[in-house]
Amino acid sequence: MRRRVWILVLAAAVVAAMALLVSGSRSFTVSAGQAQASSAEVKIDNFSFGPAAVTVAVGTTVTWTNRDDIPHTVVSDEKVFKSKVLDTDEKFSFTFTKPGTYGYFCSVHPKMTGKVVVQ
Amino acid sequence: MTKKVKDEILHDHNKDGVDRRGFLKCMAWAGTGALCVMQGGVLKSYSLSRLSDLGASAAAAGELSFVRISDSHMGFNKPANPDVAGTLKAAVDKINGLSAAPEFLLHTGDISHLSKPEEFDTVDQILKATGKDVFFVPGEHDVLNDDGAQFRERYGKAAKGSGWYSFEKKGVHFIGLVNVMNLKAGGLGTLGHEQLEWMEDDVKHLKSSTPIVVFAHIPLWSVYPEWGWGTDDSAQALAYLKKFGSVTVLNGHIHQTMQKVEGNVTFHTAASTAFPQPQPGKADSPGPMKVPAEQLRSILGITDVSYVRGQHALAVVDSSLA
Secondary structure, X not given: OHHHHHHHHHHHHHHHHHHHHHHHHHHHHHHHOOOOOOEEEEEEEOOEEEOOEEEEOOOOEEEEEEOOOOOEOOEEOOOOXXXXXXXXXXXXXXXXXXXXXXXXXXXXXOOOEEEEEEO | OHHHHHHHOOOOOOOOOOOOOHHHHHHHHHOOOEEEEEEXXXXXXXXXXXXXXXXXXXXXXXOXXXXXXXXXXXXXXXXXXXXXXXXXXXXXXXXXXXXXXXXXXXXXXXXXXOOOHHHHHHHHHHHHOOOOOEEEOOOHHXXXXXXXHHHHHHHOOOOEOOOEEEEEEOOEEEEXXXXXXXXXXXXXXXXXXXXXXXXXXXXXXXXXXXXXXXXXXXXXXXXXXXXXXXXXOHHHHHXXXXXXXXXXXXXXXXXXXXXXXXXXXXXXXXOOXXXXXXXXXXXXXXXXXXOOHHHHHHHHOOOOOXXXXXXXXXXXXXXXXX
């Protein structure tokens, strides 16, 4: 009985992992198909997002990299996206599919703010 | 406001009690806590690293003594301190070496660095060696990813809301507050409406002669709002304490010692047991300070802020051990 439960748990984990893989590759395909620059980088240094404002085309994937010795997060003001906590050198990516201005902040150090403008 | 705060902080007495025997010795200083002694309803605090100068008299003289530690950041392993477990153990050794045993320990948050279960486990294991009860409030590093669920499960089962509570010890009323939850973009620490209402009710029936000790992670006074070192709605909390003759507010978060008196309220911040942070505005950011061993003495030197508004300071906040 216990063994069957474990098999179920394992199966669920495999399905979840496959789903992640599929969704990951899908967003990659979409951004690779864009004619314009399809990715943008934001670095976190010295308790600030740099650049604090980026303007990108629809479909662009923005990647944040934490280069501080202290963990940070990337959280949308309007709850559009929310990273897990990023330790040193960890990254978070989000693909923007709709135009608009997306303000965000670090929920650990809320004085840290930035925005992504999607056109 | 900022300018005034900066002016207050320029009094660096550098009475740090640290000799030049290298990095480890200095990190032992960073790893200390503070012995808090309630004497005649007024709280005094002494750095544990300087207690040998003080002898047994201080701890024995008061009606209640407890030890405060803060910001152990278990799991941090960067150059500013690659051995935060070692420096926490150094603090525990000092606590266990006290001639008069403290009643209990207070930890003012950032127990862990990344809210990982094994980080909390390590701190619990190290603090167990004191044999004392430990009262915790969470820092922002303790509530990452899960809105503080793990913290409440471990330390706040009897607490209200996101982990606030109060208790009495020998006639002193202690209030543990949580100001690291639901932080808003561009804002400071937040207590929130529900917690403030609870606090108003909690102190309403106390006699005005009851000594009050409030402890929370982020400072409840504006140390340096530019770096987020303050709490947006702390004024409301302090307003509930106006009728009391002796109020002490203990905070962590800024990894350095500061003290300030305002009316009936004495504010203390604590050194970290893990790593130092720069003085307000003296660096590009409040990140951990990586300093050469030979400079550590001057940078870790205790910066005392004794700012007295008006003429009726009730407490001696910086007790000279000389």
